[in-house]
Amino acid sequence: MVQQLSRKKEEISVTETSTIQQQGQTGSSTTIYNPEDAVLERYQEGARQHQESLCCPTEYEGNYLEILPQEIIEKDYGCGDPTRYVNVGETVVDLGSGAGKNCYILAQKVGVKGRVIGVDFNDEMLALARKYRSEIGAKIGHENVSFVKGKIQDLKLDLDRAQAWLQANPVDSIEAWGAFEVVRDRLRQEEPLITDNSVDVVISNCVLNLVRPQDKKQLFQELYRVLKRGGRVVISDIVCDENPTPEMIADPELWSGCLSGAFREDAFLKMFEEAGFHGIEILVRQSEPWQTIDGIEFRSMTVRAYKGKEGACWERNQAVVYKGPWRQVCDDDGHILRRGDRVAVCDKTFQIMTNPNSPYSKDIISISPYEEIALEQAKKFDCNRSSLRNPRETKGLDYRVTETDDSESGCNTESCC
Template sequence: MTSSNPMAITTETAIHYDIEQAVRDRYSAGAQAPQAALCCPTDGYDGRYLKILPEEIITKDYGCGDPTRYVQAGEVVVDLGSGAGKNCYIMAQKVGAEGRVIGVDMNDEMLALARKYQATIGDQLGYHNVNFVKGKIQDLALNLDQLQAWLNQHPVQSIADLAALETEGDRLRREAPLIATSSVDVVVSNCVLNLVKPQDKNQLFQEIYRILKRGGRAVISDIVCDEPPTDVILNDPDLWSGCIAGAFLESEFLQRFEAAGFYGVEILARQEQPWQVIDGIEFRSLTVQAYKGKEGPCLDRNQAVIYKGPWKAVQDDDGHTLLRGERMAVCEKTFQLYTDPNGPYAHDFIPVLPQTEVPRDSAPVFNCSRDSLRHPRETKGVDYRATLPSAGDCCEPGNCC
C-alpha cells in the first residue's frame, strides 16, 4: 500500500537551536520537579493500576492520552519515550507475568527515576517484567548505554576516532540491537513522537514498523494541530520541548503511518476541545492505532469477502472499492487481513470460502485488474450441481420462532 500523498513532509523553516538538547534539558528538569505545563494532563486512567505506583512517578508523568488501555495480557510492549515509567508500570500489570514491557528513553534523569522503583514494584506484583533501556526512539537498534561504555574506553579526539565511533554504532545495531526486528506485539507512546527532529521523523515511523511482529500494532497518543505551526512557534525551544512546535498536522499524522506500510490506521480518541490555541492554531491530543502485516505475495485462492455496511461502498488502503452486500474477490493476503479476528476489519466483513480449497503452492497470482466481483461459481466450482436437504429445522442460529 502506498499513500496518494507522498510523505516527504519536512519543514522549510530553519530552526536556530538544538532540538534534542532543548528536549533533554526540559525533561531533565521534569524529572527533578513536576512541570505543570509539560504536555496536557490526562484523565481517565484506570485507578486499579495506579494503586501500586509511587506518587513521584504519577506527578512526574507527562503525556496527552492513555495508550495503555489498548494493551492485552501476554503481549510484549515497547513504550517510546517512557519517561518516569508510569505507562510501563500500568502495562506491566495488564500484560501480566507472561508479558513483557520495555521502556525506551534517552534522558538519564528520567531513566533513573523509572528504574528507582523497578524492584519494589516488581516485588509487589510478584513478577518482574519491566526493563528500561537507553536509546533514541528514531534509532531503536542502537543501545546508547553500550555505545557509551565503548566511548568511555575509546574517547573521541580526532576524525579517525569519530569514524571508529560510528563504526561501533553500526556494529551494535547489527549484532546487538536495542530492540530486535519483528520482536514486539505492541508499540505505544504518549506525547513523545512530536519531540523528534523533523528530519528524523520518517525514520521514526520506519523504526516503529521494523520492531513490530507481523500482525502487531502501534497505539500512539500525540499532539496534533489543525494548521502548520508558524515560524515563530517553530523557533521557540520551550514550545518544542513543550509538545507544541513539533506537533503533527492532524491529517499528516495518519498519513505517516500509511507511508511507513501500516494498514488499518484508525483514530481511537480525539480531544474535543483543543489543549492550547496559539496564533489561532489549535493543538489537541489524538490517539491512533495502526497494524503491521500486509507484506507478501497476492495469491488467488478463490476467496471472497462481503462488506456488511453501513456505507454503500468503501475504499481500502490499496484503492480497492468494496461494495456493500457483494462478493468481492480478494487475494489470500487481503482475505486474511479482512477476516483476522484480532485485526481491525473482522467485524465489517463476512468471509466467503471456496467449496474446494485451492492449494497455496499451486494458486495463481491474483489479478488485481480483474473484475472486483467474485462470481458464485468461482467459489462453488463451475461443475457444482449438488442438491442438499435442509440442515435442520431452523435456518437462524439460536431460537426458532
C-alpha cells in the same frame, strides 16, 4: 524555565540541518538551537521536579494506578492512554517512557508471559523509572519491565553501549570520529537495542512530536521495523489543526512543551500510511483543544495502525463482502469494496480483512470456497481478473444441490419464515 532555555541559545553564524533557526536573524548571524537539547534539558528537569505546564489531563484505567508510587503517578507527561489497547501476553515497547507510568501499567496488563521495554534517551528519567522496578515487581509478582537508553528514531543503537565506548575512547579528531562511526554501525548490526520483527505492540505517549523534523520519517520506519508481522502501534500524541508558525517552531520552550513539533492531524495519519502501515484508525480525538496558540488548536489524539500487508498474493477462491453503511470503501492496498459486492481477494487480504482481531472484520462478511485450496497448491492471485467473485467460484462449477423446506406447514420455528 523560559529564561534557562533562552540562555542556552547561542549566537552562531552557521546553520545545520540538525538545528532550528531562530527568527529575527541579524546580518549573517543566525540564532539556532537543537530541539533535542531543549527536550533533554526540559525532561531532565521534569524528572527532578513535577512540571505542571507539561501535563495534559489524561485518564488511565484506575485499578492499574493503585500500586504505583506517587512519584511515578505525578511525573506523568503523557496526553492519552495507549495502554488500554494492549492485551495479556504481549511484548510491548514504550517509546519515550519517561518516569515509567505507562510501562508499569502495561506490566500488570501483559502479565507474567508478557514483556515491556521502555526506551528513553534521558538518564534522569531512566534512573527514576528504574528506581521502582523491584518494588513494583514484588507487588505484582513478576518483573517483566526493563528500561533501555536509546533514541526512538534509532532503535538499533544502544546508547548505553555507545556511551561506554565513548568514555573509553574520547572523540577528539576526525579519525577518532571515524572509529566511533565504525563501532556505532557494528552495535546497530550485531547488538541492536530492539531487534527486527520482535514486538507485538509499540506504544508511545506524547513523545513523537518531540523528535526533530528531519528524523520523523526515520522514526516511523523504526516503528515498522521492530514490529512483528500483524503487530500494531498505538500512539497518543499532540496534533494540531494547522501548521505551527515558523515563530513557534523557533521557540525551544514551545517545542519541548509538545506544541511546535506537533503533527498536523492529517499529516500524522499520512506518516503511518507512508511507512507501510494499514488499518490506520483514530481511536480518540480530544474534542476541546488542550491549548490554542495564535488560533492554532492543539489537542491529543490516539491512533492505532497495523503492520503486515506486504508479501505474495495467492488465489484460494476467497471473497469478502463489505456490509456498509458507506456506499464504498478503499483499503491501504487500493482494494475498492462496494457495499454488498462479493469481491475476489487474495489469501493475504482475506486474512487481513477477516481475522477477528483486524480493524476491518466487524464491517466484513467473509466468504470461503466450499472446497478449500491448500496454500501449497494455490496459484498466484491474478490481479487482472474481474474484481468480483462469481458464486460458482465459491461453490464449484459442479455444485447442483437442491434443498427445500418440506415441513408440512412450510413454516416451523427453525425455518426462515
